[in-house]
Amino acid sequence: MMKENGRHISSVIERAAMSVRSVAAAMPVRDQMRQELVDAEAAQARGYFLPDEDERLRDVFVRYLSLRATLLEVVGSIQELIDQLDEAGEREEVWDDRLRAFIIGFLAAAMLMRAASFVVDLAAGRSVVRKKLDEAEPRFGIPAKSFTAVYKNLGSYRSMLRFLSALRFYELHAEDIAALGRDQHMKGLIELLDEESKYFQNSKQAYLRRKLHYRLHSFKRRHVSGYKKVMFQLLKLSGRVVSEMRQPFVKAHGQGKRVTVDVLAEIKPLLRAGDVLITRHDDAMSNLFLPGYWPHAALYIGDAQERSELGVQLSGAGPLRAEECHFLEAKKDGVLLRRIEETLNVDAFMVLRPMLEQEQRAQALSRGLTHEGKLYDFMFDFRVADRLACTEVIYRTYHGIGELDQAVSFELRRHSGRPCISAEDLIEQAIGSGHFEKVADFGVEEDVVRIF
Secondary structure (H helix, E strand, O other): OHHHHHHHHHHHHHHHHHHHHHHHHHOOOHHHOHHHHHHHHHHHHHOOOOHHHHHHHHHHHHHHHHHHHHHHHHHHHHHHHHHHHHHOOOOHHHHHHHHHHHHHHHHHHHHHHHHHHHHHHHHOOOHHHHHHHOOOEHHHOEOOOHHHHHHHHHOOHHHHHHHHHHHHHHHHOHHHHHHHHHOHHHHHHHHHHHHHHHHHHHHHHHHHOOOOOOOOOHHHHOHHHHHHHHHHHHHHHHHHHHHHOOOOOOOOOOOOOOOOHHHHHHHHHHOOOOOEEEEEOOOOHHHHHOOOOOOEEEEEOOOHHHHHHHOOOOOOOOOOOHHHOOEEEEEOOEEEEEOHHHHOOOOEEEEEEEOOOHHHHHHHHHHHHOOOOOEEOOOOOOOOOOEEOHHHHHHHHHOOOOOHHHOOOOOOEEEOOEEEOOHHHHHHHHHHOOOEEEEEEEOOOOOOEEEO
16 A cells, blocks of 8 residues: 555656646746737837737737646645645655655746746736736637736735745755755756746845745754645645636536546447547636647557557556556646546547558557657647647657558648647548548537447
8 A cells, every 4th residue: 555655646746747847848938038028019119919919929928827727737736745745744754755745836836936927027017018918818718807817916925925935945955855856857857946046036035125024944943844834835825826817617516527437438448549539628727728629639559458469569657557558648747658547537538540550550659659758848839859749649640650642641730820730630630631530429419429
């Protein structure tokens, strides 16, 4: 039981760490936003935004809100982990796990505040920008006054006091935190913390001038007690942010996913290695920032027996055993092998099947599995392959598979100025090309599995 619990803690930390690393690469950075700053100045001077300027500004804000939602989900997973670690009491052997959780939560909070500062600074002294960002955007489900909510939280006295409490804890335990740099999952995060240090100091100096007083000397004497106080403050801070902007309620409180255990039992025998699953969560925050009804895709890699028959090998299963791996799926925590119970913990799905020979399916799956372990691509730029979005896993698995004159082919389309393929694009091109067929769906017109 303890071994299984240890695997779970390790898995939560690894996934949360990958999520934060993925977000870090896509966060808006001042040096990369020169065009948006030029647009803001021009719009302020004339009193309104031109359509192309509007789209560029909206793209930055939508990306920020999407990344913000991901960081808040990370904090939520850390909150659950903290509750589990608290059950272990104050034993020293769980101190490293507590520190790992702190690093992830603290870094997520720091990134949230830094990115919010950039967005607020973009609107500073520019009433036209502020009003534009406070407009509702029905295309992405963004409510009115979203910028005001971000601005209000960033300027909160209590929010900064909590952040400074965490900063003090970070400084007092710098040696213990640095020692975790030998951990492969923590190394990248500690490097990101080092990069954030300039922002930490600027924030600290600005708020110290306002004579904020706090008493944290007890952390040195009782680090576990101090840890609990700091994590409470950090999670309370992030929880406050969640309450100010969340997905509108689309289902009753406590209502589970529409894909039940019985639905899983019905669909699993119908799946075949190589199938593409298009999925949807009715109330997912990510739905707010993606076009169309279908937002997500995953690759079914079959069970262990089917992979053996195809001659497809797993290079690594992470914390999962080979027999537990059914999908290769890119989510905020990276491109990982996942159980069917995780991937299909959704409200609706569609099954697309490649019209390929067995050898070609095996070739495609083997190619796709080489991407396992990569970070998630929040920039949705399909021109590079070091980070992958969900549909890019499908794109890089199947594009070019088959005879030269009849090979599977996908066309990249520009969304928010970047060449990529949305889930809606994927469905249209896969079926329209004749290389894939729709074999089943669930939750589209009613909650039944339909076979085609």
